[in-house]
Amino acid sequence: MNIVVQKFGGTSVANLDCMQKVLxxxxxxxxxxxxxxxxxxxxxxxxxxxxxxxxxxxxxxDQAELDSLVSTGEQVSVALFSMMxxxxxxxxxxxxxxxxxxxxxxxxxxxxxxSIDEKKMLAMLEEYDLLVVAGFQGVDEGGRxxxxxxxxxxxxxxxxxxxxxxxVCEIYTDVTGVFTTDPNLCSKAVKLDKISYDEMLEMAxxxxxxxxxxxxxxxxxxxxxxxxxxxxxxxxxxxxxxxxKSMENILVSGIAYDKDQARVTLTDVEDRPGISAxxxxxxxxxxxxxxxxxxxxxxxxxxxxTFTIPRADLKRTVQILEQNKANMGWKxxxxxxxxxxxxxxxxxxxxxxxxxxxxxQALSDANINIMMISTSEIKxxxxxxxxxxxxxxxxxxxxxxxxxx
Amino acid sequence: MNIVVQKFGGTSVANLDCMQKVLxxxxxxxxxxxxxxxxxxxxxxxxxxxxxxxxxxxxxxDQAELDSLVSTGEQVSVALFSMMxxxxxxxxxxxxxxxxxxxxxxxxxxxxxxSIDEKKMLAMLEEYDLLVVAGFQGVDEGGRxxxxxxxxxxxxxxxxxxxxxxxVCEIYTDVTGVFTTDPNLCSKAVKLDKISYDEMLEMAxxxxxxxxxxxxxxxxxxxxxxxxxxxxxxxxxxxxxxxxKSMENILVSGIAYDKDQARVTLTDVEDRPGISAxxxxxxxxxxxxxxxxxxxxxxxxxxxxTFTIPRADLKRTVQILEQNKANMGWKxxxxxxxxxxxxxxxxxxxxxxxxxxxxxQALSDANINIMMISTSEIKxxxxxxxxxxxxxxxxxxxxxxxxxx
Numbered sequence: 001m002n003i004v005v006q007k008f009g010g011t012s013v014a015n016l017d018c019m020q021k022v023l024x025x026x027x028x029x030x031x032x033x034x035x036x037x038x039x040x041x042x043x044x045x046x047x048x049x050x051x052x053x054x055x056x057x058x059x060x061x062d063q064a065e066l067d068s069l070v071s072t073g074e075q076v077s078v079a080l081f082s083m084m085x086x087x088x089x090x091x092x093x094x095x096x097x098x099x100x101x102x103x104x105x106x107x108x109x110x111x112x113x114x115s116i117d118e119k120k121m122l123a124m125l126e127e128y129d130l131l132v133v134a135g136f137q138g139v140d141e142g143g144r145x146x147x148x149x150x151x152x153x154x155x156x157x158x159x160x161x162x163x164x165x166x167x168v169c170e171i172y173t174d175v176t177g178v179f180t181t182d183p184n185l186c187s188k189a190v191k192l193d194k195i196s197y198d199e200m201l202e203m204a205x206x207x208x209x210x211x212x213x214x215x216x217x218x219x220x221x222x223x224x225x226x227x228x229x230x231x232x233x234x235x236x237x238x239x240x241x242x243x244x245k246s247m248e249n250i251l252v253s254g255i256a257y258d259k260d261q262a263r264v265t266l267t268d269v270e271d272r273p274g275i276s277a278x279x280x281x282x283x284x285x286x287x288x289x290x291x292x293x294x295x296x297x298x299x300x301x302x303x304x305x306t307f308t309i310p311r312a313d314l315k316r317t318v319q320i321l322e323q324n325k326a327n328m329g330w331k332x333x334x335x336x337x338x339x340x341x342x343x344x345x346x347x348x349x350x351x352x353x354x355x356x357x358x359x360x361q362a363l364s365d366a367n368i369n370i371m372m373i374s375t376s377e378i379k380x381x382x383x384x385x386x387x388x389x390x391x392x393x394x395x396x397x398x399x400x401x402x403x404x405x
Numbered sequence: 406m407n408i409v410v411q412k413f414g415g416t417s418v419a420n421l422d423c424m425q426k427v428l429x430x431x432x433x434x435x436x437x438x439x440x441x442x443x444x445x446x447x448x449x450x451x452x453x454x455x456x457x458x459x460x461x462x463x464x465x466x467d468q469a470e471l472d473s474l475v476s477t478g479e480q481v482s483v484a485l486f487s488m489m490x491x492x493x494x495x496x497x498x499x500x501x502x503x504x505x506x507x508x509x510x511x512x513x514x515x516x517x518x519x520s521i522d523e524k525k526m527l528a529m530l531e532e533y534d535l536l537v538v539a540g541f542q543g544v545d546e547g548g549r550x551x552x553x554x555x556x557x558x559x560x561x562x563x564x565x566x567x568x569x570x571x572x573v574c575e576i577y578t579d580v581t582g583v584f585t586t587d588p589n590l591c592s593k594a595v596k597l598d599k600i601s602y603d604e605m606l607e608m609a610x611x612x613x614x615x616x617x618x619x620x621x622x623x624x625x626x627x628x629x630x631x632x633x634x635x636x637x638x639x640x641x642x643x644x645x646x647x648x649x650k651s652m653e654n655i656l657v658s659g660i661a662y663d664k665d666q667a668r669v670t671l672t673d674v675e676d677r678p679g680i681s682a683x684x685x686x687x688x689x690x691x692x693x694x695x696x697x698x699x700x701x702x703x704x705x706x707x708x709x710x711t712f713t714i715p716r717a718d719l720k721r722t723v724q725i726l727e728q729n730k731a732n733m734g735w736k737x738x739x740x741x742x743x744x745x746x747x748x749x750x751x752x753x754x755x756x757x758x759x760x761x762x763x764x765x766q767a768l769s770d771a772n773i774n775i776m777m778i779s780t781s782e783i784k785x786x787x788x789x790x791x792x793x794x795x796x797x798x799x800x801x802x803x804x805x806x807x808x809x810x
Contacts (some may be wrong), residue, residue: 016461050481056421058488065491065499069484072477076458079474083463086470094470098503099548143504 001125003166004029005037007135007157010044011174012231013077019084021231025172026085026130035125037164039135039157040081042073063108067137067147071097074134074153082132092130095121097137097145102156104138104146111138111146112214113155116163125164133160151212158215162222169224171211172231177238178203178210180402181255186393188403192253193236196243199253202345202379216240243347251355252346252400255393259340259386261291262314263371265306266321268331271298278327279305282320288313292341292374292383305330306372308383311337339371342392343381344400356380362399368392406530408571409434410442412540412562415449416579417636418482426636428489430577431535435495440530442569444540444562445486447478468513472542472552476502479539479558487537497535500526502542502550507561509543509551516543516551517619518560521568530569538565556617563620567627574624574631576616581635582642583608583615585807586660591798593808597658598641601648604658607750607784621645648752656760657751657805660798664745664791666696667719668776670711671726673736676703683732684710687725693718697746697779697788710735711777713788716742744776747797748786749805761785767804773797 006029008022022038029036041047050070054061061069078094085092100120104111124131135153138146148155154171161169176191178200183189195203197220204213210228219226219240229237247253269275280290293307309317314335321333349355359380363370368391372383384392397403411434413427427443434441446452455475459466466474483499490497505525509516529536540558543551553560559576566574581596583605588594600608602625609618615633624631624645634642652658674680685695698712714722719740726738754760764785768775773796777788789797802808 019462053481054485054488057424057485058492060492061488062491065484065488068499068501069481069488072480075477075480076455076474079470080459080462083459083466083470086467087463087465093549094473096473096550144498145501 001122002034003037003125003164004034004168004170005039005157005161005164005166006170006172007039007153008041008172008231009153009174010041010046012172013040013081014044018231019081022081022172023084023088025231026090027088030090030129035129037121037125037131037133037160037166038081039133039153039160040074040077041135041153042077046073046076064144067108067111068145070147071134071137071145074136078132078134085130085132090130091128092132093124093128095124095131095133097134098139098143100133102138102159104140104148106140106142106144106146108146110149111140113138113148113159113218116159118163121160121164149212149214151209151215154212154215155218158218158222158224158226161224162218166224168227169219170227170229172229173210174230174232175210176230176233176235177228178240178254180253181393181397182257185257185390186397188394188397190403192238194239194241194247195253196247196347197240198243198378199247199345199347200240202343202376203254203256211240247347248351249348250346251348251352252344252402253348254345255396255402256343256345257340257389257393259389260310260312261308261339261341261383262311262335262337263306263308263339263383264314264317264321265304265334266328266330266332267304267334268302269305270329271301271303275328276305278324279321280307282324283309283317286316286320288317292372292381294372294374308339308341308372338386339383340386340389341381341383342389342396343379344396345379347378349378349380358399359396362395363392366391366395368395406527407439408442408530408569409439409573409575410444410562410566410569410571411575411577412444412558413446413577413636414558414579415446415451417577418445418486419449423636424486424489427486427577428493430636431490431495432493435534439572440534442526442530442536442538442565442571443486444538444558444565445479445482446540446558447482451478451481469549472513472516473550475552476539476542476550479541483537483539490535490537495535496533497537498529498533500529500536500538502539503544503548505538507543507564509545509553511545511547511549511551513551515554516545518543518553518564518623521564523568526565526569554617554619556614556620559617559620560623563623563627563629563631566629567623571629574629576631576633577636578615578633579636580615581638581640582633583645583659585658586798586802587662590662590795591802593799593802595808597643599644599646599652600658601652601752602645603648603783604750604752605645607748607781608659608661616645652752653756654753655751656753656757657749657807658753659750660801660807661748661750662745662794662798664794665715665717666713666744666746666788667716667740667742668711668713668744668788669719669722669726670709670739671733671735671737672709672739673707674710675734676706676708680733681710683729684726687729688714688722691721691725693722697777697786699777699779713744713746713777743791744788745791745794746786746788747794747801748784749801750784752783754783754785763804764801767800768797771796771800773800
């Protein structure tokens, strides 16, 4: 059985017109006589509307109830689309998370898929040519509805593609693919024909919001070929695949940026073993994600520690630091929200030196001051004043000739 | 375990204010240290909105998809209410049809409950004090979502009360109970303290829309005491229970009416064995409900046959009759939509004669012409011109001194 999985996001199913375009795609695929699984998100705006509704009834809603509430968005999408497809003569049915089941753990609002009953889905595909599956949702072992976190429909699609050993998982969205950088910020950005899982992970985690990061992890783990492309035009998009030789020859694949950053500095921290744990454990316990961390060499037995976090978490982070001051022993807390990250990403860096130096020189030539640096095997990230983001992205894009790819 | 089941309709959960009133009720019940199951409908207007939405996407929507779509209305209600209750410190969770499961047959949009896993529900009641159950929905054996037809939440509540052997099933609604007749039509109508299942069935089927008829059948079959009462005031409502001696002493319990009637007459039908089947089978096969049927004594081997149906079905009924004319052998079809039914109902009729004669005399004295008559053990129904309904109801209400009950 030749199976293709396609996922359509909220803007692709926003209304009747959009769904009719999706139907055209579906028909084209079925004409190739493939069996097709279509994963849908909620119609755009619906999830936010349901979240706002919950706030009216409960200031801090129970997470399990919230998931049951919010999952109705996808339930509505798949019922409506399935009706349309049936009217068009397609043998189809909608499929909800509990009907497969798509089993997840019980971390409501950000659950992780644990298993998919692929035999049940294959049996359904014997009976139907098209399954319209509600994305974003699963059930835990007790049968309660869970959701997979924002953008979770991508993960649903990739997980189903992995379970069914589908040929390809096509992620249809409102952009034509993955770009060397954000085209809204830099008009020279060009679409990538392919990108490795690791590069995509770095692009996504650095704020290029084409694919949910967890879906890429899933695709990497199960080696699912993911094709990111547009619902609204026919041209091929970007293939997200295993690394290959041709990719290694390219030094830099893209430039990502993230403005949702705040910087916190603790001054004159006593430089003793265990001090990092004392500072970062209480923050991690609250589920907040510390990103870059820099510790200056100590002087006179004290040091400054600087780190970044998402802006929305700044207030709580400062509270936690103040509550735990006794254990941490810092002198002063400084913080700043006018900062942003810019990253240079490429698997080619593994085998080529000098990329970092070239990037720093280019930024320096553009008179951009670098506040913090962190590097990984395939990525160089710098923290800058927010006002320099656009200039930095353009500069780096030019430096690595990304418009010539 | 002392279990009470309460059902709240769409107007009772329409918004935050309404739900807060429901919460007050729930608290009062839990203070008596009972375990409580609350069955909720969709917020008023939501089901109709979802039905209208489906029409935008499909002129004649697939029934299974329609059920999956429409069932989201109750899913939203129970999630929101459960959040509120949790905030109020109550140990609670929402429960959807598939989570019990409440198993029905696969007659989508009008499914019948076949079984309820009462062990699972009792286990949930060990863990939680309050279960907030989505009304109107079930799952079929294949795990697809079904709905129980309009007003199906009443049936959900009664079926759950039967399965759990609850003390009482309280149906909260926007009226204070069951009245001798429609208070909007006749200001002398008084609330009944109790009414038998059979009387309630006749009242409901004759258009007194307080309780879904199937829920009353269920209550009768499993002997569930049903208490119909108002969400918005504390006074006791009407108990719907088994017949007892005191009821038999009362000749007439109520007057019902139904304006949703059309009359069809077939003239000069050949009077031969099997003619009724030839006429009514094709109509029944289309799922249309023929109500009163009258056949005049035949003259010269032919007869007139008259029957009533809901107005919405008139057009299709006439089509069917015309398509099958050859088998039926009638001469002419006459039809009329300006007709209505008025019924006198009471279990006391079983043991008392003369009720029918008294009713006919009263209508005659009021110059109301009777078009058709049909009677059962506990009911007398007459078909009238629609314009006479209000006068007929007042007349019969006075005749049987229902305001003095």
